[in-house]
Amino acid sequence: MKKLRTILIIILCLLVVFTITGFFVLPPVLVSVASKNLGQALHRQVTIRKIKVNPYTLAIEVQDLSIKDRERTQAFVSFGSLMIDMEWISLFRRAPVVREVRLDRPSVRIIRFQDNTYNFSDLLKPEEKKTGKPLSFSVSNIQITGGTVVFDDRPVHKTHTAEGITLAIPFLSNMPHLTDVFVQPSFKAVINGTPITLKGRSKPFSESLESTLTIDLKEIDVPSYLAYLPMKLGFAMESCRADLNATVTFRQFRDKRRPESSTSGSVVLRDIAVNDLAGGRLFTLPTLAVTIAPSQVLQKKIHIRKLDIASPELTLSRDKAGTLNVARALEKTNPGAKPSVSSGDGRPAEPLVLTIDDIILAGGKVSYSDASGSSPVKIDAGDLSVAARGISTAGEGGGTAEITCSVNRTGRLSLGTSFVFRPLSADITLTLEGFQPAWVQPYFIDKVPVLVRRGMLSSKGRVRLARTEGRPLDLKFTGDVRVTEFASVDRARAEDLVSWKDLSITGIDFALNPGRLAIGEVSLSAPVSAYIINQDGTSNLSAVAGRKEASTETPAPDTKEKALQRISVGKVNVAGGRFTFTDRSVTPKYTSSLSGIGGTVTGLSSDEFKKATVNLRARLDNQAPIVIAGSINPLKEDLFVDLTASLKNMELSPVTPYSGKYAGYVIDKGKLSLDLKYSIDKKELSASNDVLIDQLTFGDAVDSKDATKLPVKLAVALLRDSNGKIDLHLPVTGRTDDPEFHVGKVILQIIVNLLEKAATSPFALLEALYPGAAELNTIVFQPGRTTLTDEGRNKLSELAKILNDRPSLNLEIKGYVDAQRDREGLVTTLFERKLKAVKLKDLLRAGKQASNVDVIVIEPGEYGPCLKKAYAAETFKKPSNFLGMEKTLPDEEMKKLILDHITVSDDDLKDLASARSSRVRDELIEVHSIDAGRIFLVETDPFKPDPQDAVASSRVDLTIR
Numbered sequence: 001m002k003k004l005r006t007i008l009i010i011i012l013c014l015l016v017v018f019t020i021t022g023f024f025v026l027p028p029v030l031v032s033v034a035s036k037n038l039g040q041a042l043h044r045q046v047t048i049r050k051i052k053v054n055p056y057t058l059a060i061e062v063q064d065l066s067i068k069d070r071e072r073t074q075a076f077v078s079f080g081s082l083m084i085d086m087e088w089i090s091l092f093r094r095a096p097v098v099r100e101v102r103l104d105r106p107s108v109r110i111i112r113f114q115d116n117t118y119n120f121s122d123l124l125k126p127e128e129k130k131t132g133k134p135l136s137f138s139v140s141n142i143q144i145t146g147g148t149v150v151f152d153d154r155p156v157h158k159t160h161t162a163e164g165i166t167l168a169i170p171f172l173s174n175m176p177h178l179t180d181v182f183v184q185p186s187f188k189a190v191i192n193g194t195p196i197t198l199k200g201r202s203k204p205f206s207e208s209l210e211s212t213l214t215i216d217l218k219e220i221d222v223p224s225y226l227a228y229l230p231m232k233l234g235f236a237m238e239s240c241r242a243d244l245n246a247t248v249t250f251r252q253f254r255d256k257r258r259p260e261s262s263t264s265g266s267v268v269l270r271d272i273a274v275n276d277l278a279g280g281r282l283f284t285l286p287t288l289a290v291t292i293a294p295s296q297v298l299q300k301k302i303h304i305r306k307l308d309i310a311s312p313e314l315t316l317s318r319d320k321a322g323t324l325n326v327a328r329a330l331e332k333t334n335p336g337a338k339p340s341v342s343s344g345d346g347r348p349a350e351p352l353v354l355t356i357d358d359i360i361l362a363g364g365k366v367s368y369s370d371a372s373g374s375s376p377v378k379i380d381a382g383d384l385s386v387a388a389r390g391i392s393t394a395g396e397g398g399g400t401a402e403i404t405c406s407v408n409r410t411g412r413l414s415l416g417t418s419f420v421f422r423p424l425s426a427d428i429t430l431t432l433e434g435f436q437p438a439w440v441q442p443y444f445i446d447k448v449p450v451l452v453r454r455g456m457l458s459s460k461g462r463v464r465l466a467r468t469e470g471r472p473l474d475l476k477f478t479g480d481v482r483v484t485e486f487a488s489v490d491r492a493r494a495e496d497l498v499s500w501k502d503l504s505i506t507g508i509d510f511a512l513n514p515g516r517l518a519i520g521e522v523s524l525s526a527p528v529s530a531y532i533i534n535q536d537g538t539s540n541l542s543a544v545a546g547r548k549e550a551s552t553e554t555p556a557p558d559t560k561e562k563a564l565q566r567i568s569v570g571k572v573n574v575a576g577g578r579f580t581f582t583d584r585s586v587t588p589k590y591t592s593s594l595s596g597i598g599g600t601v602t603g604l605s606s607d608e609f610k611k612a613t614v615n616l617r618a619r620l621d622n623q624a625p626i627v628i629a630g631s632i633n634p635l636k637e638d639l640f641v642d643l644t645a646s647l648k649n650m651e652l653s654p655v656t657p658y659s660g661k662y663a664g665y666v667i668d669k670g671k672l673s674l675d676l677k678y679s680i681d682k683k684e685l686s687a688s689n690d691v692l693i694d695q696l697t698f699g700d701a702v703d704s705k706d707a708t709k710l711p712v713k714l715a716v717a718l719l720r721d722s723n724g725k726i727d728l729h730l731p732v733t734g735r736t737d738d739p740e741f742h743v744g745k746v747i748l749q750i751i752v753n754l755l756e757k758a759a760t761s762p763f764a765l766l767e768a769l770y771p772g773a774a775e776l777n778t779i780v781f782q783p784g785r786t787t788l789t790d791e792g793r794n795k796l797s798e799l800a801k802i803l804n805d806r807p808s809l810n811l812e813i814k815g816y817v818d819a820q821r822d823r824e825g826l827v828t829t830l831f832e833r834k835l836k837a838v839k840l841k842d843l844l845r846a847g848k849q850a851s852n853v854d855v856i857v858i859e860p861g862e863y864g865p866c867l868k869k870a871y872a873a874e875t876f877k878k879p880s881n882f883l884g885m886e887k888t889l890p891d892e893e894m895k896k897l898i899l900d901h902i903t904v905s906d907d908d909l910k911d912l913a914s915a916r917s918s919r920v921r922d923e924l925i926e927v928h929s930i931d932a933g934r935i936f937l938v939e940t941d942p943f944k945p946d947p948q949d950a951v952a953s954s955r956v957d958l959t960i961r
Contacts, residue, residue, distance in 0.1 A: 019055065027051045034062075042123065044070050058086035069111075069119050076119060080105030080146070095136035105146040106165070112153045142169035147189070156227040165189040194219045215265070217244040222269075234332025235282060238273040246292065261298045266291050276325050277332070285312045293357070304356045309386075311363035322372040353394045361386035364405070375442035381405040381413070397421030411435045425466040430479070432459045437483075450497060455486035461508065475512040481505045490540040493532075497540060501526035507570065515564040522569060526576040527597070533583040567635050569604035574616070586657035594618045594626065606635040614643060624650040641680040648673050652696060659698070664707030670696035689730040696726060718765050718960065722805040727769075762960040770802055778948065779920055779956045783818065784825020786915040787854065788923060796920065799958065800928035810934045810961045813920055815913035816945035818953040825954070826904045826912060834870040834898065835863070867891055876901045906943075913942035920956045936961075 030051045039046040049064035066078040085100040111119040147165030169185040187198035197216035222240035226233060246265025272285040287310040293303040317325045364384030370377040384405040391399035398420035405413050411434040419426035435457040445451065461479015468474070487499035507520020532540045577597025583590040599616035611631040618626045630643035652659075652670035659667045675690040696716055719726040766773035776799045779792040788796070803809055836856040843850040850856065858866055871878075871894040878897070879887045889897075917937045924930040938959075945953045 021055075023053065023055065026053050026055075030060075038067070042067060044068050044076060058088060060084050060086075069109075070122065072119075074109060075107065076109060078107045079103055095138070098139040100141040101139060101143065102141075103144045103147070105148075106144060107148045107150075109150045110152065112151070112155060114155055116155065139169075143167070153227070158224065158227065160192055160224070162189045162191045192221055192224055194221060213248045215244055215246045215248070217242065219243065231333060234277065234329040236275045236277060236279075238275050240272045241270045243268040243270075261296060262294045263297050264292050264294045276329055280317070280325065281315050282325060282329065283312070283314050286310055288312075299353075300350050301353045302355070304354070305358070307356060307359040309359070309361040309364070311365075312361065312384075313365045313367070316366065316368045318370040318372045320371055351393070354392070355394065356391040356399075357389065359386060359388035359391065359401075366405075370442070373442050374446055377440060377442045378408075379439055380408055382409065393421060395422075407435060408439055423466065423468050426464070428463040428465075430459060430461050430463055432457065434458065437486075445491075449491045451489050451491050451494070453487040453489050453499075455488075456484045458482045458484075472513045475510075477508060477510040479508055481508060493534075493540070495532060495540065496528070496530050498530075499528045500524055501576075503527075516566040517564050517568075518566075519569045521571045521573065523573040524575070524577070526578075527574065528578045528580075530580045530582065532581075533585050535584045537585055564606075567604075567606040569612075570602070572601040572604065574598050574600075577618070579618075583657070586661050588657055590655065590657040592621055592654065594620055595622050599628075601632075604635055605633070608636055611640060611642075620647065620650055621654070624648055638682055639680055641678055643676075643678050645676040645678075646674060649694075650674075652693070660702035661704045661706050662708060663698075663712045664702055664704055665698035665712065666700050666702060668697040668699040670694065683735050685732065685734050687732040689728075689732065691726070691728040691730060693720075693726040693728075695724045696720065714762065714961065715765065717806060717808040718762050719769070720806055720808065721769075722807060763958075766802060770798065772798065773802065776802075777958050778951055779916075779958065780952050781916055781954050781956070782825065783821040783954050784823075784827070784829040784912065786912065786919045788919060792920075793923065796923050797928065800924055800930055803924075803930050803934065804928075807934075810936065811924070811930075812936050812938050812959040812961055813917045814938045814940045814945075814957045814959070815915075815917035815942055816940075816953055816955055816957065817909045817913045817942050819909065819943055821952075822909055822912060822954050823904045826908060827899060827902045830902050830904075831895070831899055832858070834873075835866040838866045838869045838873070864891055867894055871898060874898060874901065910942050916956050920958075 027050070030053070031048045034051070035046050035048050045068040047064075047066045048062060050062075052061040052063070053059070061081055061083040062079075063081045064078075065082065067076045068074065069076045081102075081104045083100070083102045083104075084098060087097045087099050089097050109119075113119075144165060144167035147162070147167070149162040149165065151160040153160065166188040167185070168187075185199070187196070189196050195218045199214040199216075220242040222242050223237045226237055244265070244267050246263060246267070249262040267288075267290040269288040270286065272283065272288065273281070274283040276282055287308070289306070289308040289310075290304060291306040291308075293305040295302045295304075315325070319325070362385055364381075364386070366381040366384060368377070368379045368381075382405065384403075386401065386403050388399060388401040391401075398418070400418045401416070403413075403415040407413055411432070413433075413435075414431040415428060417426055417428040437452045437455050437457055441452050459479060459481045461477055461481075464476045466474045482505070483500075483503045485501065486503065488497045489495055490497050502523070502525040504521075504523045504525075505519055506523075507518070509518040510516070530540070534540075575598045577594075579594040579597060581590075581592045595618065597616070597618040599614075601616075602613045603610060604612040611633045614628060614630050614632055616628040620626055624647055626645070626647050628643060628645045630641075632643065633640040650672040652667050652672055656666045659665055671694045673692040673694070675692075676687070678685070678687045680686075698713055698716065716726065719728065721727070763777045764774040776795050779788070779795055781787070781792070782789065799811075803811065833853060835858050836853050839856055839858060839862060840850050840853050871889075874897075876897070879889065881887050914937075921932075921935050921937060924935060925932050945955065945957065
């Protein structure tokens with residue numbers, strides 16, 4: 001009994017000592033030892049106000065611990081109290097088993113210096129490799145309340161504060177029988193004013209390391225954290241608030257199995273505003289909501305259930321150098337970075353598999369401006385709406401999308417597409433309405449001299465594209481295009497150039513690779529165009545077409561395949577067209593117009609053997625009808641043309657500005673009709689130009705330095721018939737591939753030739769109308785005679801017909817002689833006249849009537865008697881016999897004596913030339929009834945006729961005036 005009492009007293013004493021030591025002795029000792037040892041270990045001042053120990057419950061509480069910065073007076077780490085409640089079972093398990101850990105009001109102040117070191121960098125030591133079995137432990141009911149963390153980030157001049165930190169971990173153990181039990185931690189804090197809540201379930205010490213984390217973040221100020229990205233941004237995020245509600249599940253196996261993860265939840269971004277580094281606005285987005293379906297992030301499989309974008313606004317701009325602001329921002333973002341192509345273990349990186357069930361965008365706007373050209377371009381896409389579904393990169397990938405938006409408020413664009421990524425293909429339905437070409441005019445305003453004044457473009461169709469590896473892009477378009485209310489002006493003078501009310505192109509079937517273009521119908525309504533020649537001779541169309549210097553180099557053969565191998569247009573309709581021609585280079589200016597232009601061209605095709613039928617009509621100056629008909633094939637390699645064109649009764653008086661300038665006379669009246677036929681086949685041109693000019697009458701002369709010196713009036717008079725009509729046939733032939741050949745030049749040369757012929761050889765000009773007229777300019781006489789030959793009479797008869805057909809023509813007559821032959825011939829003529837005079841006297845003595853002595857004919861039986869009488873009448877001294885009486889001489893001797901005594905002077909020859917002129921005049925007047933007032937005898941040197949090949953000088957020359 002005494003022994004038992006002794007034991008009890010000892011136990012009681014030990015208990016008292018244990019109690020006194022645990023409650024009163026140990027705490028101050030721990031305060032002193034802990035403060036000293038921690039201070040030495042951390043190289044910082046450590047203070048502990050109080051430590052409480054409960055030796056019975058194995059609970060210890062440290063109150064008001066403070067660890068100063070190494071070289072500063074501010075606290076590095078501090079807390080109000082730390083309570084650890086151990087269980088006695090720890091002694092039996094040889095492992096700490098903690099019933100509760102509670103940390104109240106912890107505070108940590110972290111500083112990052114300019115050299116990227118921290119106020120705790122000296123505490124970091126290389127991790128030593130540990131061997132052996134890890135220490136077993138079990139901790140329950142871990143609580144942190146009222147915590148604060150301050151991060152002073154001096155390189156970026158930001159201070160981050162986490163306040164009200166609350167952490168609760170109900171259970172944490174690596175003991176074998178507890179490793180497969182879920183730990184469910186929770187975390188709450190207010191970070192930089194943003195409340196954050198985290199909840200999770202984890203088996204951190206199981207074989208699978210399975211963990212589930214629920215994240216609930218509100219009002220995160222995203223721009224505050226962008227400075228910690230591992231890249232330099234080329235833009236500035238002015239504002240962005242984020243809400244994150246997500247559940248992340250992770251499993252990391254200790255064997256070689258790949259880790260698994262699953263993420264689901266939602267992300268909401270609000271009030272996004274992004275600027276470029278110069279302060280210009282790039283992007284604003286009021287709300288972006290992302291709903292994430294369970295996704296395997298580590299396996300690069302992301303599944304987004306819905307992407308909801310509300311009222312985004314994107315501002316795109318190009319500067320003077322042509323750089324897009326977004327491209328510039330991206331270029332400045334982490335420049336020089338190279339994308340990763342490996343998984344890190346030597347294997348190629350796995351492709352990202354992204355699946356998006358729905359993308360909904362509403363109320364969007366894209367503003368585009370371009371200052372790279374001489375004039376700015378501004379295009380706004382408003383009311384932007386996007387609905388995309390089933391987007392995936394798995395397998396072939398693909399999806400569908402519908403996009404609609406307004407363009408500059410008046411236009412409307414609608415796209416619907418289904419597409420596949422591998423191989424790339426897309427089927428797009430397109431609707432465009434109210435697009436104005438003037439919006440993009442600054443892009444070509446400096447390249448073409450045409451300004452679009454107005455116009456609306458619309459299109460509806462289907463675009464299909466596909467790209468297969470190793471082959472060019474396959475592109476197809478089917479549909480319609482329409483341009484309405486179009487008007488353009490030339491840039492130089494801002495005068496109307498081309499306009500139309502409606503251009504409709506329907507049934508388009510276009511394909512690329514191989515290239516083909518088929519159009520069902522082209523309808524052009526009320527087209528209006530103008531061709532203007534300015535005072536300096538330039539024209540509005542010459543500026544539009546442009547001119548290139550002719551190259552002396554031989555062009556290299558074109559070995560490229562034609563872009564479009566087949567072209568066809570079913571029908572072209574033109575209605576209500578008008579073409580105006582104005583020439584300001586003449587005075588007064590000339591204006592003419594074609595109105596009512598209409599008709600069809602059917603069956604255009606690049607097929608070698610197909611020809612299009614042409615049927616066009618118009619009216620010149622609203623009164624002269626024009627008709628063009630035939631067949632053409634302008635699309636084949638060699639142009640084919642077989643066309644006829646006619647113009648009826650065009651008034652010529654309005655073209656007085658041209659006749660005055662180039663012909664030197666005004667036109668009082670006249671009408672023009674044309675019948676043209678042009679044929680081009682295999683580059684061979686064959687054309688006929690039938691010109692009929694009716695009642696052309698010139699008026700007053702015009703003083704013009706450009707007027708021709710050729711006899712225009714004479715040419716008109718020569719060509720005009722008795723009815724006042726000029727009928728010309730002007731054929732043209734040549735090759736279209738001859739660079740020197742030009743139809744206009746050929747016709748102009750023909751006209752110039754006509755005028756030259758009128759001046760130099762008017763009879764030759766009449767040859768086309770009167771075959772043989774070129775020979776009518778001379779009447780040849782026998783030497784010494786004035787009697788017309790049969791040939792001469794025939795010529796004068798033909799000439800009389802011409803003069804009767806063309807009453808405005810006058811005739812000049814010039815007589816000539818051959819000094820030698822006509823002298824000899826005149827002697828013979830005078831001899832014969834002597835014989836005829838004898839016969840005339842005999843006839844008169846016999847009481848008979850006689851003709852003119854020149855027409856009397858000496859019959860063979862009359863020659864001898866007449867010769868004797870003529871010889872007897874001569875007064876020259878005659879041969880006599882020895883008795884002094886005249887000898888009787890043979891006929892030949894008498895003739896010789898008479899001839900020897902006939903003399904011909906130059907005056908006689910002049911009289912011969914004059915008599916010949918008179919003889920021709922009389923023939924025309926008396927025989928052919930030509931008005932004597934139209935015939936003029938012209939005095940000239942009869943011994944100097946104009947030289948003519950193979951034409952005797954014994955003649956009369958005829959000239960038409």
